[in-house]
Amino acid sequence: MSFGIPFTPPEASSIAGSVDTLFYTLLAFTAALGLFLTVLVVFYAIKYRAGSKAERTGERARSLPLEVTWTVASLLIAFVIFGWGAVLFLRREHPPPDALEIAGLGKQWMWEFRHPGGQREINELHVPVGKTVIVSLASQDVIHSFFVPAFRVKQDAVPGRTTNVWFTADEPGRYHLFCAQYCGTQHSEMGGWVTAMPPEDYAAWLENQGKGDTLAADGEKLFRALGCSGCHEKSSKVRAPDLAGIFGRPVALDNQQTVIADDRYLRDSILNPKKEIAAGYDPVMPSFDGLVDEGEMQMLLAYLKSLSPRATTKSEATQ
Amino acid sequence: MSTEALRPTSYLGEGAGPAAWLLTTDHKRVAWLYLVSLTAFFFLGGAFAVLMRVELATPAGDLVSDDTYNRLFSLHGIIMVWFFLVPSIPATLGNFLLPLMIGARDLAFPRLNLASWYVFILGSAFALVSVLAGGVDTGWTFYTPLSTLYANGFVSMAALGVFIVGFSTIMTGVNFIVTIHKLRAPGLTWFRLPIFVWTMYATALVMVLATPVLAASLILIVLERVFGIGIFNPALGGDPLLFQHLFWFYSHPAVYIMILPGMGVVSEVLPCFSRRPLFGYKAVALSSMAIAVFGFLVWGHHMFVSGQSAYAGVLFSFLSFCVAIPSAIKVFNWSLTLRKGEITFETPMLYALFFLALFTFGGLAGLFLAALAIDVHVHATYFVVAHFHYIMVGGMVTAYMAGLHFWWPKLTGRMYSETWGRIAATVTFLGFNLTFFPQFVLGFLGMPRRYHTYPPEFQFWHVLSSAGAVVLAVGYLMPLLYLGWSMFRGARAPANPWGATGLEWQTASPPPPHNFETMPKVDRPAYDYAMKGLRHEAFSPHKDEAR
Amino acid sequence: MSTTTESVAFDTRAREKAADTFGMWVFICSEAMLFGAVLLLFFFARSSYGPAFAAASQHLSLPLGTLNTAVLLTSSFAIALAHMFTASRRWRPAVWALICTGLLGTIFLFIKAMEYASEFKEGLAPVLGAPFRFSGPDPTHAELFFAFYFAMTSLHALHLICGIVVIAGMLLLWPGTTEAKRTHRVQAVGLYWHFVDIVWVFLFPVLYLINRA
Structure with missing residues (x-):
């Protein structure tokens, strides 16, 4: 029907339809407004060309009511588009459960x-x-x-x-x-x-695909290889926070603040442990900056997340 | 030249040797220095663009290598943004016209003006050396950590070039602001100023306040590359997103540096050829200032999917919709200016009408990008490319051509061929739409920008775009020829060939060295086309050509 | 054409002078945006890595920093004197005041250079690939602190060097300059000098003091 020429991208996700509804609505609106202005200008250009017999009395160089009207109208329309776009956008922050x-x-x-x-x-x-x-x-x-x-x-x-x-x-x-x-x-x-x-x-x-170890299992191996388990295990002599169920939980810091242990917090705590110290613990953990690459970081994070069963069923932390 | 009697009657007759031009402090001659340099850069940047479009005619990367392609679009962007668009209208037409329009003999700081050109040339030298030495492959945006740790081009050299050109921009900005404040002719109150002067003022403010932030970000890039000081390097505790914040804090206002002067030109041309005052003068003047101010608050809309917080995204989206309003107001005002006019369609008017169309559609496309959910899809695709080319090329370059044709008689004292002018304007308009409209479709389909190769199903639209680029190139080469020819062979221009109202038309074409024989006084508003004795003069360029 | 104004655009000296002063203010606004941008980045980083920055800040030399602040403030006083003397047309003391200003500026740079040298020796200068040695808890972000420290202070030093060069140039041309121009140049340069001074008045507490307990 279109001679193999694509005009629209495929819609293949749960959000694609609603994004496209906004897109096409906006397309209709902008096309209508753009065409209206084009027609208006062409119409004026023909009607008021030099030498035409058009009536020219009553010309005005300003009209406050008109200017206020179109300013307010533009603002209202802009706010509607803004709100619509923002509401759809904020779904990014709230993935459905069981992901x-x-x-x-x-x-x-x-x-x-x-x-x-x-x-x-x-x-x-x-x-x-x-x-x-x-x-x-x-x-x-x-x-x-x-x-x-x-x-x-x-x-x-x-x-x-x-x-x-x-x-x-x-x-x-x-x-x-x-x-x-x-x-x-x-x-x-x-x-x-x-x-x-x-x-x-x-x-x-x-x-x-063959059964490799899971990401979390690789992370656990790394957790032992890097010596993390030496301090973070319950039996350890060094007092370090217990990491069971850590992901998505609030953590009290020694500066009286509380943060949610999300991806960012866990990553920072591995690379830069002195930044946010859990209340009641000594800042003795060394930085692993430069010792783990991004792939290994993902394994460690997967392992830590696997320690909190809630996080795998309900990804609350990203909300 | 020591006595009054021996003074030449035109600024062009004041001496022709290289020294008389290169050491001049006359704003009109400095404008010419800029005009020649900027034209060279425009065609250099344009050549890179044509090469890219030719490469993109086929999906495979068969004309140039990937590294070459990356250098082409990086240099195209760097040259067009900093070495053409930012200085384009202010440094040429603005430099030439600002003192004339406000009834002054020169800019407030004539030597600073000349110095700004030399600084511009110094910066250009750095940029050109980086081109010749092997180019830059960071894109014009210099995103870290690509630009600091991974790019293998001559990034520091190019960044220094842009940094130095920034000084020239600041010098021009300071000069314009002081000139407009302190040198207006008696009676020329703020609300009697032509809109072109208002937009120059708004532009100068943005130049002075935004450029230093770009300077800061480029300094930090060079410090990082040369001295290893890692403020944007995550391995040293830095944050790459900080660079984006700094860069767009400059570069979004810079978009307004690039478009406001175009709005100013069109606000002069439309009333003149409609024989009508500009509709809603005050709203147009104040909306220019509103754009300049709001332009500083919307930088985050370049970063909706960069990892900045979603709520920051919502705020920036909201502010972006707000900044759309002053532009919308202007479009309505320009359109209504035509109503009940006596419209003629000389070349500048054609360009101005084409500006109106392209700016309107380009601006409406901006609504898609400001709407968050749609931006997520079309961000960093050809949709964005099409949008900003509609504004920057369809808007600004078209307005630049309108202005160049409108004031060409004043600049040179000669008329160009009206026939060729109209043909070139029309070819440009058609070529432009053929080049860039398909890119909106490509962007919606999901074609990412800065791609050397692409999936074959996109080819149809790419071929259309590449064909359009060739037409567009022809459209831009034509004025080079007939305007160049007219400088030597064109008919002599009268002082006011279009019967326009501005002060610049009340002095000879070309103007005498210090602009006015007797300093003007002003007792009426701008665009007073009902003024007695001001008729669209009997002058007809066609008649003179025939002679 | 006109012998009384420098720019042909002006009819009278008074108007030109007003324009020059205004132009300098506009330029200073521009400069303020430059330092403002870098300071903003610094505060952003500091809010993320407060303890590391505080620890790193301890390694700066407070006595030298304080001394430098005093030197620069005195230089501002000297150029204010120069301005006062030119206004009352006492040219000899004005010249001396300007020489003082330039000398104090140079002393400031000298002290700063000594600081840089000692920091370099201690391994606190993460520049040119020099090894960074830091014994505190979070060396990565201490390094970031020093990156900011060197970026900001060298940017400031560069501005000071420009100021000194301009003062030196003004003094060299002094004998051949008309009296009106002298006054007006000293005023413009004075504005710039005060600005550079004020930048230091911001940098000093931000870098040296704010992080101390």
């Missing part, structure tokens, strides 16, 4: 993903249809951006912090995955495909 969490790591120039079961893939991402997926993004080097047009989602992966993006695919298929933040020489090659498949196919696919 599947996949770790995504950007590096020059590939995306590396790890499923909770430990399955790894590069520049490919397989997800089940109908289940919410949270991709927790990190970057090994420069800023990248995870972009799946068919899902209408985009999120930068920034070195030194974890960012999250969620989507629920609702249409099986293969969709483009791009890096949307310019990241150096092969920026345009950094991407691949997201494959959305029915849950049973996804389960079968996971099976076929």
